Amino acid sequence: MSVTTDMKRNEQIKKDFKEKMDYDELLNCMRCGFCLPSCPTYIETKGNEAASPRGRIALMKAVVDGKMEPDEDFEAQLSLCLGCRACEPACPSGVKYGHLLEQALDILQTKKKYSPPVKMFRSLIFNQLFPHQSRMRGLNGLLWFYQNSGVQKVARATKMTGIVGKHLSTMERVLPSIASPKQLKNRPSHVEAEGVVKKKVAFFSGCLMDTMFMETNDSTLYLLKKANCDVVIPQTQNCCGALHAHSGEMDTAKELAKKNIVAFEEGEFDHIVSNAGGCGAVLVDYGHILKDEPKWKQRAEAFSAKVKDISEILLDVGLPEMELDPQIITYQDSCHLRNVQGTFSAPRKLLQSIKGTQFMEMKDADQCCGSAGTYNIIEQEMSMQILDHKMAKVDEVKAATIVTANPGCLLQMKLGVEREGKQKTMKAVHIVDLLAEAVKYKEKQLQKV
Amino acid sequence: MLTKEVRGKLVDIVGGENVKDSQQDLIVYSYDSTPDYQAIPDAVIKPRNKQDVSEIVKVCNSHGVPIVPRGSGTNLCAGTTPLEGGIVMIFNHMSEILEIDDENLTITVQPGVITLDLIEAAEAKGLFYPPDPGSMKISTIAGNILECSGGLRGLKYGVTRDYVIGLEFVMPNGDIVKTGGKLAKDVAGYDLTRLMVGSEGTLGIITEATLKLIPIPETKKTMLALYDSLEAAGNTVSKIIANRIIPATLEFLDQPTIQVVEDFAKIGLPTEAGAVLLIEQDGPAEVVERDIEKIAEICRETNAISVQIASTPEEGAALTAARRTALSALARMKPTTILEDATVPRSKIAEMVRAIEKIAKENDVQICTFGHAGDGNLHPTCMTDARDKEEMKRVEKSFEEIFKKAIELGGTITGEHGVGVMKSPYLSWKVGETGVDAMFAIKQAFDPNNIMNPGKIFAKDTRKRVVVEK
Ligand SMILES: Cc1cc2nc3c(=O)[nH]c(=O)nc-3n(C[C@H](O)[C@H](O)[C@H](O)COP(=O)(O)OP(=O)(O)OC[C@H]3O[C@@H](n4cnc5c(N)ncnc54)[C@H](O)[C@@H]3O)c2cc1C
Ligand code: SF4
Ligand code: SF4
Numbered sequence: 001m002s003v004t005t006d007m008k009r010n011e012q013i014k015k016d017f018k019e020k021m022d023y024d025e026l027l028n029c030m031r032c033g034f035c036l037p038s039c040p041t042y043i044e045t046k047g048n049e050a051a052s053p054r055g056r057i058a059l060m061k062a063v064v065d066g067k068m069e070p071d072e073d074f075e076a077q078l079s080l081c082l083g084c085r086a087c088e089p090a091c092p093s094g095v096k097y098g099h100l101l102e103q104a105l106d107i108l109q110t111k112k113k114y115s116p117p118v119k120m121f122r123s124l125i126f127n128q129l130f131p132h133q134s135r136m137r138g139l140n141g142l143l144w145f146y147q148n149s150g151v152q153k154v155a156r157a158t159k160m161t162g163i164v165g166k167h168l169s170t171m172e173r174v175l176p177s178i179a180s181p182k183q184l185k186n187r188p189s190h191v192e193a194e195g196v197v198k199k200k201v202a203f204f205s206g207c208l209m210d211t212m213f214m215e216t217n218d219s220t221l222y223l224l225k226k227a228n229c230d231v232v233i234p235q236t237q238n239c240c241g242a243l244h245a246h247s248g249e250m251d252t253a254k255e256l257a258k259k260n261i262v263a264f265e266e267g268e269f270d271h272i273v274s275n276a277g278g279c280g281a282v283l284v285d286y287g288h289i290l291k292d293e294p295k296w297k298q299r300a301e302a303f304s305a306k307v308k309d310i311s312e313i314l315l316d317v318g319l320p321e322m323e324l325d326p327q328i329i330t331y332q333d334s335c336h337l338r339n340v341q342g343t344f345s346a347p348r349k350l351l352q353s354i355k356g357t358q359f360m361e362m363k364d365a366d367q368c369c370g371s372a373g374t375y376n377i378i379e380q381e382m383s384m385q386i387l388d389h390k391m392a393k394v395d396e397v398k399a400a401t402i403v404t405a406n407p408g409c410l411l412q413m414k415l416g417v418e419r420e421g422k423q424k425t426m427k428a429v430h431i432v433d434l435l436a437e438a439v440k441y442k443e444k445q446l447q448k449v
Numbered sequence: 450m451l452t453k454e455v456r457g458k459l460v461d462i463v464g465g466e467n468v469k470d471s472q473q474d475l476i477v478y479s480y481d482s483t484p485d486y487q488a489i490p491d492a493v494i495k496p497r498n499k500q501d502v503s504e505i506v507k508v509c510n511s512h513g514v515p516i517v518p519r520g521s522g523t524n525l526c527a528g529t530t531p532l533e534g535g536i537v538m539i540f541n542h543m544s545e546i547l548e549i550d551d552e553n554l555t556i557t558v559q560p561g562v563i564t565l566d567l568i569e570a571a572e573a574k575g576l577f578y579p580p581d582p583g584s585m586k587i588s589t590i591a592g593n594i595l596e597c598s599g600g601l602r603g604l605k606y607g608v609t610r611d612y613v614i615g616l617e618f619v620m621p622n623g624d625i626v627k628t629g630g631k632l633a634k635d636v637a638g639y640d641l642t643r644l645m646v647g648s649e650g651t652l653g654i655i656t657e658a659t660l661k662l663i664p665i666p667e668t669k670k671t672m673l674a675l676y677d678s679l680e681a682a683g684n685t686v687s688k689i690i691a692n693r694i695i696p697a698t699l700e701f702l703d704q705p706t707i708q709v710v711e712d713f714a715k716i717g718l719p720t721e722a723g724a725v726l727l728i729e730q731d732g733p734a735e736v737v738e739r740d741i742e743k744i745a746e747i748c749r750e751t752n753a754i755s756v757q758i759a760s761t762p763e764e765g766a767a768l769t770a771a772r773r774t775a776l777s778a779l780a781r782m783k784p785t786t787i788l789e790d791a792t793v794p795r796s797k798i799a800e801m802v803r804a805i806e807k808i809a810k811e812n813d814v815q816i817c818t819f820g821h822a823g824d825g826n827l828h829p830t831c832m833t834d835a836r837d838k839e840e841m842k843r844v845e846k847s848f849e850e851i852f853k854k855a856i857e858l859g860g861t862i863t864g865e866h867g868v869g870v871m872k873s874p875y876l877s878w879k880v881g882e883t884g885v886d887a888m889f890a891i892k893q894a895f896d897p898n899n900i901m902n903p904g905k906i907f908a909k910d911t912r913k914r915v916v917v918e919k
Binding site: 024027028029030031032033034036037046047048049050052055058059062067068069071073074077091092093094 | 471472473474476477478479480481482484487489521522523539541544561563584586587710712713774775776777778780781784785786
């Protein structure tokens, strides 16, 4: 980039910060620092204020106030933020850090001049692939993402070198086995309750979840059926837009939100069930995402109000008895499920009710695992540092099974198991897969008797 | 900006990685928790040990570069805002607990240790470090010592000052001084330990501290008493103490404060009550039982609407944890939250509360009050907007009147948050001109070149209070 375009971009960013950032929200931070001990990047950098929520808010405010240039350091610091939003429940003042971050990233993104390979990559991911369920099915999402040689090019073009190659190949090893195109085509649109209907729900299947993680979606439907829920799966739904919202592709995120709102306006049901913490957090935020569009705001809020995580629903309606072989189970919170949706005790209660197993809470289970969407690719060093510390906590409780509630976390924890070379004695699973296994296990036992 | 020469010398001492002066580094060390104060330093420096500190101080002293020592920047008196530039010194590399001595019941720590980590380390050995400021999850022990912080357990156990028995500090000329020790008694010369406590980083830099520990109380019990008004709660406080009962904790919150705290903590606080008292007693089970019963009786006699005793220790802990968030929770109401720290003799608490309510009304400003009722330490907190200059004038006037009233009642302008910049214009109101002179003589003897946290404690001109942005 030439010096003059660089300067122009800078001026535009400063102008946008002044005009678009929510200044009242920036002022709402009274700089008490209560959020510092819950911020993973603050902890991992051994107390670097710039890598803390209070610091990042001060940096954003300084740009708005004209006290600081939005330089490379500034962008790097926002990029280093996991977006885990652990700082939000910790903040007595109720600062909506996630929204501030989104606004800032959106400004930086639209003004960003990417080098040609990165640009191509972003366009493929954000515009060509994720918004189109059919393409997700055809290409099978992440696998393509990791295996396509374009990724390596991007890796080299950005600052990722060296260990990246190794990291990606480990990543490939932990990817789930892929469903065949035929399986992918025959997704159900309706599942009936096994007995007397207790609840009617709609299932948000998710773009990744319905392709790469199809088995997990099957487990979800199986559990809902067993819990006597009638399930509809609207066919015109699509990607939730999480990846877009968190990467500054706000316009696409809005389009996706609208499509989903329309898709779920038909039919009668009490809840919209999500089984991925990352998706759920965006679904409950549609009201905010579309707050400036009067035609959509109310519809968006109505949609968001119905969204519930699968574990809340299952705990509420009740599952048949569950059992598994003796093992120690631990649970890693999905940041967005915990910090945005406020769901953390339901999954634990469900796991504790599996007979034959022992549930052990590991230390700092509420802290991010370092996966955070595309974070583990873009900020790999920090991501792996966080992951290794996380695995040490898993080891402390001697867990054989690490349960997660979000596909990104699941892959990350699987990667953690691989990095420790413990594939033989330890596994990472999505909570619904483990619960489904436990229901089936018990059924078999009963049949034997 | 630092001159090339000074910067070079500092890099030689601590290494390039420990001298930070990017735009970003300077911005994030330009503020503390004090509303509306911000000033950009010239550099941020991270010493690795006391020798580093000593060498840095020598360089700064000979070049007249201000040094602002900083813990976690949670002080509320603009104590770490580098108003005159210079270097901000942070203690990330000096944050180890060095020793817990269970024969002498002491703990020795480096300055950057987080207060709560210290408390928990002591508890793990069955020992107790009582000073527990609301900010203890974030504050550093040096910050506590230099502000002489109080906490929720101050009524029975005292404040930070009462636990500091030995210090190591670096003088503004680079000399390293050791005071006190693991001693129950020590009258060898002036009490420099006490002098350093509460000196707000204006006399020297603490590099190590030895603190007294006590045996951990066997049990504790927590209760909430509900009132129609803050004044009624104030009456109970005076009555409890007049009855020769010293609870560990005796805190109060008014209705708006209860409301915002409940919004955050969601533990079922009585948001409809006009005021609540949060009371905790600790000690041997029989004593706790007897005291709590007696206190409950006094509460009812003094017009409490209801008295609720926490049924489990967890429930009690949730209540005290919620209380600690009061200030930050109030910040959700308005863009700017300015909190004060007026303190009066315990017996005057109800009178002071009444005065604050009247002053707020007369000046048409919104003031909520909570605080360490048992210590007579009130935190009248004003919810305002720094952008509204006209209202800010009225806020300033209200606080002036509050200070005046506090002093009239035999109180002080600050009980635990320190003078810093915020209260420097009022210092002479409390200690008199001769008092300020005596303090200034000490400052000059220690720091003739005025490099240590300049602009704090001593005001350029007295009385005129500055709350507008620097
Ligand atoms: C929400 C909230 C609640 C609070 N509750 C309380 C409370 O209940 N009771 C109370 O008393 N205070 C309270 N405070 C005020 C504040 O937290 C305390 O003053 C605390 O002790 C400051 O610690 P710190 O580490 O943040 O120090 P800082 O704010 O960083 O520094 C405080 C002072 O210490 C000096 N200093 C720091 N380290 C050194 C060193 N090594 N050598 C020399 N000088 C040094 C600084 O120059 C400054 O003058 C509260 C603040 C907030 C934001
Ligand atoms: S806890 Fe909230 S108010 Fe306090 S510093 Fe963090 S974001 Fe700001
Ligand atoms: S979102 Fe997570 S990483 Fe980012 S500032 Fe908040 S706690 Fe820290």
